[in-house]
Amino acid sequence: MDALLREIAAVVGPGNIMTGEDVAQRRVDWMTGAPCRAGAIVRPADTAELAAVMRLCHVANQPVVTHGGLTGLVHGGEASPEELVMSLERMTAIEEMDPVGGTITVQAGVPLQRVQEAADDHDLHFPLDLGARGSCTIGGNISTNAGGVRVIRYGMMRQQVLGLEAVLADGTVISSMNRMLKNNAGYDLKQLFIGSEGTLGVVTRAVLKLQPRMASEKTALVSCPSFEAVTGLLRHMGRTLGGGLGTFEVMWRNHYLLLTEESGRNVPPLPTDSPFYAIIESLGVDDEANTAQFGKALETAFETDLISDAVVAQSDAQRQGIWDIREDIEGLIQNLAPLFTFDISLPIPDMERYVNQLEAGLRQGWPQGRLVVFGHLGDGNLHVSVTVGSNDPEARRAVEQLVYAPLSELGGSVSAEHGIGLEKRDYLAVSRNPEEIALMHTLKRALDPKGLLNRHKILAPET
Amino acid sequence: MDALLREIAAVVGPGNIMTGEDVAQRRVDWMTGAPCRAGAIVRPADTAELAAVMRLCHVANQPVVTHGGLTGLVHGGEASPEELVMSLERMTAIEEMDPVGGTITVQAGVPLQRVQEAADDHDLHFPLDLGARGSCTIGGNISTNAGGVRVIRYGMMRQQVLGLEAVLADGTVISSMNRMLKNNAGYDLKQLFIGSEGTLGVVTRAVLKLQPRMASEKTALVSCPSFEAVTGLLRHMGRTLGGGLGTFEVMWRNHYLLLTEESGRNVPPLPTDSPFYAIIESLGVDDEANTAQFGKALETAFETDLISDAVVAQSDAQRQGIWDIREDIEGLIQNLAPLFTFDISLPIPDMERYVNQLEAGLRQGWPQGRLVVFGHLGDGNLHVSVTVGSNDPEARRAVEQLVYAPLSELGGSVSAEHGIGLEKRDYLAVSRNPEEIALMHTLKRALDPKGLLNRHKILAPET
Known part of the structure; x- marks a missing residue:
């Protein structure tokens, strides 16, 4: 070397x-x-x-x-x-901002938050958002097809990318820096590099699409009497808020209770005895109209028993208080360690049965085991945390089996938004069939025949 | 055989x-x-x-x-x-509708309009829309990554596809019938088959994402005093309507005048002396709120000289009257034949200069030549129609040169939404660089080594 x-x-x-x-x-x-x-x-x-x-x-x-x-x-x-x-830590330039076309051109090493702020400066909005915004980079967001809390409204990172540039394993620069919403001139090569976790090329620059800014953002925490009410509420909010539904996050009671009363870490804005809690955000341009529309939507939901209780944040502090419960990963780790965490997706109608079966399986194997579930329900994405009191690889394997095995039949995914990397590589076949995996290998061989890029990630070496 | x-x-x-x-x-x-x-x-x-x-x-x-x-x-x-x-004319089944997850699963031969109607039946919305809705199929929409009039709000067909199934050249079935908004389990193989015009596989089934229905749809025709006003208006409408801006279509005066007063084919809702006309649609859930918001947005635009005149459709008939001008392709053909039509995209700020240069070039070569321009301006997409009084291949080549050559430097595309097929194959290099085209060939060889699928379309045979 x-x-x-x-x-x-x-x-x-x-x-x-x-x-x-x-x-x-x-x-x-x-x-x-x-x-x-x-x-x-x-x-x-x-x-x-x-x-x-x-x-x-x-x-x-x-x-x-x-x-x-x-x-x-x-x-x-x-x-x-x-x-x-x-x-790519030195490649952090914002190269161009086009407020008319609504695009921003950046080097891949620029942190997500800087792009969000640059958009804000021009009264525009870059909608991808996740907890790591200050340190994660646009290149990483692209390579992993990052998700986050606004996917239900704006889609994942893939939907934000208009153009990109990548370097192939042999040093060839593929520059596809398209700036238009529409471009059907041949294969859309950028798709190869989005979500392939650096195994097909290194993303170096990108053109990102910016959105109109939604100045009004209303946040509510609601409790739901049943899972049927949760899914009914999702449909109701879609129907009544239309394109304004910006977030639909759900916490199972085990998550809400643990991170409020049980641990004392957060003040519960609503009593802790409901089976489900949802965080709903309504986005709008006009605050008065948005507030009225959101209030009406919640009222109807209450009248039709989709929700049993609700609180609408009246200040940034109250909004933050609601999100703190949802995002208290530190509290999860402190209270459940040793902890196994999962990022799965499955069809929404199957979620309740899936979680109940998982809980039953867990109790059977580990009577002291605990399960905590929350997630981007509107996106079909659940984050499942499990503790069985042990961190050893055998326990991990057994829990992974419990969590992953049912997904195959349900058409679910072992990775909703975090990617496969090394951690989930051995479970790729749960979510993808042999023909799909063979085609992935075909692509890998075509673009990186020597197998030099992010070796053994996503795909196990071919035998 | x-x-x-x-x-x-x-x-x-x-x-x-x-x-x-x-x-x-x-x-x-x-x-x-x-x-x-x-x-x-x-x-x-x-x-x-x-x-x-x-x-x-x-x-x-x-x-x-x-x-x-x-x-x-x-x-x-x-x-x-x-x-x-x-x-695929016999493969027209709607296999499943999931109103909770907001998905519909179909065979590829089903016509677009049937999917739109099935969504309507469940109080949901399938947003892809284009003139050929009654006969074009979902498989064709996917293979060509169809666009249409709602791209500014909902994206192209690529954004509507959650999962798909395709048959490779050798008969291998790649079934990636994902139903979730989020699924990062390895390479997103479906992207290979979207927009590749059947050259990498035959799309057989798909899972499509449905959207909340926007019950209120307000349509206005406005006139703008300058191109600067047009782009200012686009930004203004984005800002004031937020996610409600559903359509932003622009007609150059040459289009508006020809298809109203000049040909007598349509009644002009506004005088014909402005340089630009825009059709703007505002989508909302609540009709009263949407009407008020749209009215306010137009008022401000008038006060700030972004528009010189406006008419808001008060009935379906009035709305249709506005769209009839924009969509009168028959009128174009009758009045301009023999006619060459183009579907290009380029950065919005460059459009005015591009069209002016094109017009000057045309006058220079054919003093009797005429140019008509309209398009999905908000998407960077213009449809350019040119007549030079002749249909012969030499004239066509010369006009193609005029239209396409400047796009290279501008980062524009020879195909915004229609695809490349055979017609534009020789111009692919205007919009894509040699490294990109080489990578397209790499993909084609990897997936269809015998070169049996839609031969010679998009890509010329390698020499």
């Missing part, structure tokens, strides 16, 4: 190659704090430098791992001492 | 193979009425039959062309006597 690193230094400058202790200082897993183990970290200044480095690596058969903001949850950033990391 | 047809007959039944005069009776181009020239038309009943037929064709090195509703505009349905047509 040393000879190669000298060649790379000639491209990026010696100051932009990190080795030894500098590499180990970098944390590749924010939950465990695991250190980076790569042979070195290379920090190119732009696409041309990255492409030149990739060409050198390709000739030298050098495997590489790409780093964005390192906020992933499936070990996608892990690298072995035999691998080189390409970090 | 006869031996192969006998094998195929054993799969689909002899009654489902059309030959001879039956083939020639079928029109593959609704503008010219050109007859189908294929060796035969095969009509499989379902995916299994189609897959079996494709396997037979693959073994026999038999090229195939897929037919949906035959409403395309770029000769994608053309077939030579050496080719077999797979027609």
Whole structure:
């Protein structure tokens, strides 16, 4: 690797190659704090430098791992001492803003929050939003097809990307920096690089679509008497708010109770005895009209027994108080450790039965086991947390079986929004059939025949 | 081919193979009425039959062309006597409707309008809409990534597809019938088959996303004093209507004048002396609120000189009267024949200069030439119609050069929504660079190594 690193230094400058202790200082897993183990970290200044480095690596058969903001949850950033990391941390420019066309052009290393803020500055809105907004990067959002809390209204990251540029394993630059909403000139190549977790190419730049800003945002926490009421409420809100339904998040009682009364971590805005709680947000341009419409929608829901109780946030602090319960991951970890967390999706009508069966299976195997469920219900996405009092690999495998196995029959997914990485690779076949996986290998071979990009992530080596 | 047809007959039944005069009776181009020239038309009943037929064709090195509703505009349905047509006309089932999850599962041969109606029946909305709705099929909409008049609000067909099933050239069935908004379990294979015009696989079934129904739809025709006012109006409407802006269509004066006063075909709701006219639609759930909001938005636009005049449709008939001007393709053909039509996209801020240069170039080459421009301006998409008084191939080439050449520098596209097919294949390089085209060939070779699917469409044979 040393000879190669000298060649790379000639491209990026010696100051932009990190080795030894500098590499180990970098944390590749924010939950465990695991250190980076790569042979070195290379920090190119732009696409041309990255492409030149990739060409050198390709000739030298050098495997590489790409780093964005390192906020992933499936070990996608892990690298072995035999691998080189390409970090996009210096590629953080906002290159262009077009307020008329509603687009922003950026380098891939720019943090999500900076794009959100740049849009706000022009009275526009970049709708992708998730907890890691301050550190996750646009390149990482694209590579993992990030989701978050506004998918029900605006779709996932894939829907926000108009154009992109990526570097292939051999250093070829694929520049598809389209800026228009409509462009059907041949294959839509950018789709290859969205959600493929860096295994088909390194995303270097992107053109993102901006949305009209919705100045009014009303938030309610409601309790529902049954799962049937939850799904009825989802339909009702879709019908009465139309395109204004911005969020539909649901907490099972086990989540709401744990993170309010039981742990004392948050004040419950509503009593804790209902089986389900939903956070609903209504987006609008005019605050008065939005407030009235949302109030009417909640009133009707109350009258038709879809909700048993409701509180509408009257201030930012109250809104934050509601979201704090939903987003108290620290509270989950503290109270349930050792903890296994899952990010699954399945058809909404099947969710109640699925969770009940999971709970029953858990009780059977581990009488002390606990289950906590919340999620982006409107997107079909549940985050399931399980503790069985043990962290050992055997227990993990057994719980993974419980959680994943039923998804196959239901047409569910072992990864709704976090990706596959290394963590879920062995379960890919739960959600994808042999023909699909074979076609994924076909694509991987076609674009990265030497298998140098993010090795063994998503797809196990072919036997 | 006869031996192969006998094998195929054993799969689909002899009654489902059309030959001879039956083939020639079928029109593959609704503008010219050109007859189908294929060796035969095969009509499989379902995916299994189609897959079996494709396997037979693959073994026999038999090229195939897929037919949906035959409403395309770029000769994608053309077939030579050496080719077999797979027609999905018998695969028209609506298999499942899930009103809770908001999905509909269909076979690819179902017409678009039937899906729209099925959604309406459940108080939901399928937003893709275009003139050919009665005859175009969902499979065709997917294969061509259809656009239409609601893209500014809901995106193109790609955004409506949650899952799909396709048959590869060798008969392998790739079934990715995902029903959830979120599914990041490995590569999103369905993207390969959306917009690739049947060159990578035959789409057989799909799961489509349905939207909340917007019961209130207000339509206005406005006149704008300048192109700057048009783009200012687009931003203003985005800002004030938020997610309610459903349509932003623009007609240059040459279009509006021709199809009203000049031809006498339509009554002009507004005087014909403005340089630009826009059709704007505001979507909402509550009619009273939507009407008030739209009225206010138009008022402000008037006060700030973004519009010089406006009329809001007060009835379905008035709304239709406005759209009739925009959609009077028959009037265009009658008045401008012989006519060349184009479907391009380019960044909105560049449009005025582009059209002016095009007009100047046209005048220079053909003093009697005429240009008519209208389009989905909010999507960056213009439909340009040109007549130079001649239909010969040399004139066509010269006009194509005029229209397409400037797009390269502007980052525009030779196809916004119609696709490439055969018609625009020689201009693909205007909008896509050599690295992109090489990667398209890589994909084509990986998925269809024998080159049997929709031969020579999109991509010219490699030399």
